Amino acid sequence: MKHLEEFYLFVxxxxxxxxxxxAAALDMPTATISRRITQLEEHLGYPLLQRTTRKLxxxxxxxxxxxxxxxxxxxxxxxxxxxxxxxxxLCGLIKIxxxxxxxxxxxxxxxxxxxxxxxxxxxxxxxTNDHHRLFDAEWDLVLFNGDLPKQVxxxxxxxxxxxxxxxSPLYLQQFGTPNHPGQLAxxxxxxxxxxxxxxxxxxDGEHAEVVQPGRLSVNQSPAAVLxxxxxxxxxxxxxxxxMPQLRSGQLVPVLPDWQAGQRDFQLLVNNPAFIPLRVxxxxxxxxxxxxxxxxxx
Numbered sequence: 001m002k003h004l005e006e007f008y009l010f011v012x013x014x015x016x017x018x019x020x021x022x023a024a025a026l027d028m029p030t031a032t033i034s035r036r037i038t039q040l041e042e043h044l045g046y047p048l049l050q051r052t053t054r055k056l057x058x059x060x061x062x063x064x065x066x067x068x069x070x071x072x073x074x075x076x077x078x079x080x081x082x083x084x085x086x087x088x089x090l091c092g093l094i095k096i097x098x099x100x101x102x103x104x105x106x107x108x109x110x111x112x113x114x115x116x117x118x119x120x121x122x123x124x125x126x127x128t129n130d131h132h133r134l135f136d137a138e139w140d141l142v143l144f145n146g147d148l149p150k151q152v153x154x155x156x157x158x159x160x161x162x163x164x165x166x167x168s169p170l171y172l173q174q175f176g177t178p179n180h181p182g183q184l185a186x187x188x189x190x191x192x193x194x195x196x197x198x199x200x201x202x203x204d205g206e207h208a209e210v211v212q213p214g215r216l217s218v219n220q221s222p223a224a225v226l227x228x229x230x231x232x233x234x235x236x237x238x239x240x241x242x243m244p245q246l247r248s249g250q251l252v253p254v255l256p257d258w259q260a261g262q263r264d265f266q267l268l269v270n271n272p273a274f275i276p277l278r279v280x281x282x283x284x285x286x287x288x289x290x291x292x293x294x295x296x297x
Contacts, residue, residue, distance in 0.1 A: 006040035007069050009033050010048060014066055015276050016093050017124070017138075018056050025092045090278045091120035098143040101221045103127045106240040106290075107143060114285050121278050140279050142268040143286075145238075146194065156267045158290055161238045163195075163261035165254040166246070171231040178234075178255060181208035188215035188233030192224035198236055200258045208258075225251070236260045265290065 009022070013033065016022040023030040041047050048062035058066060098107050103125060111123055126133065145161055171188075178184055181200045189198075191214040198210035215233045218224050221241040228235040228242075229250045235242075245251040269275055269283060 006036050006043075007065070010037050010040060010062075011066060011070050013037065013049070013056070014058065015070075017095060021093050021122075090118050090281070091122075092276065092278050093122045093124060094279055094282060095124045095126075095138065095140045096143070097126040097128065097133065097139040097141075099129050099145060100127045101238075101241065102143055102145055104222050105238075105243070110286060110289050113289070114282060118278065118281065121282075139270055140276075141282065142270070144266040144268065146263050156269070158265045158267050158287060160262035161240070161265045162259060163236055163263070164239050164242070164256070165234055165236050165258070165260050166225075166228055166242045166251040167234045167254050168229055168231045168250060169252055171228075171233065172252070172254070174231075181210055181255065181258065184210050184234065185212055190214060190224050190227050190233045190235040191217040192221050192235065192237055193217075193219040194263075195236060195261060198260055200255070200260055202258050238263070 009026075012026060013019055013022045016025050019030045019034050022028075023033055026033070037048065041049075044061075044065075046061050047059050048065060050057040050059055096107070104127070107125070111125075115121065126139065144155075175187060178187060181198075184198075189210070189212065196217070200208045200210065202208075216224075216227050218227070221237045224235045224237050225242055225245060227233070229245055234254050242251055246253075267283065267286065269279065275283075
């Protein structure tokens with residue numbers, strides 16, 4: 001088919017997020033890719049891309065061509081890679097958006113582990129708590145904890161992130177270790193959004209509610225964890241938020257037989273019908289990795 005390679009370059013420019021990223025992934029000069037796509041546009045008789053100094057946007061015709069050409073070209077590329085055994089040579093850019101607390105704890109560690117298996121894949125990470133930014137269509141992948149602010153197509157509920165109570169060994173040495181939620185009234189508590197009170201549930205079904213003024217209230221889990229490490233009291237945060245401090249011994253579990261809350265953990269893939277193989281692999285990796293911190297679906 002005439003111009004097949006130009007169509008391939010066009011799809012790669014969209015998938016990689018721009019001419020320069022596609023050029024790096026394909027080891028081709030940026031000018032060559034730009035020139036060949038211009039030739040394709042001249043052949044078709046209309047523009048596929050709107051080029052500006054800040055952003056690259058698809059025209060209506062470009063979007064239709066991308067949707068039609070992406071899947072067969074992706075399958076051809078994947079089949080060729082499988083035949084040649086190039087699974088570990090995958091390269092390209094994955095654009096991710098995530099809430100600040102998730103990206104500062106769970107996500108960075110996860111991307112580091114993933115990069116050891118696929119060292120040529122690059123990442124662009126947007127850390128934001130602005131829901132409008134999180135659900136911008138420019139991202140390949142969005143991570144979100146809690147209830148979705150609106151009905152979002154293609155969202156996957158991966159499971160529930162488990163919360164638990166933690167404190168520093170020095171704090172517990174000074175003030176004692178509670179053996180039941182009823183004894184928390186004698187302790188300093190660190191509250192972290194979204195919980196202004198704690199609903200604790202034991203594995204056997206026993207339930208306890210903790211409603212008392214906190215010594216400190218914050219809206220980001222890293223700050224809450226840091227406060228606990230500095231001996232300010234007992235904190236209730238997602239398990240993954242406290243994992244590095246548990247490993248180092250800065251924090252220890254408090255009331256480990258009690259669950260201290262759960263929040264939904266969502267994953268959103270934009271344009272799932274045209275997802276590149278590298279994004280598919282990362283999604284699968286996230287699902288496996290999440291099991292150690294959550295109750296999965």
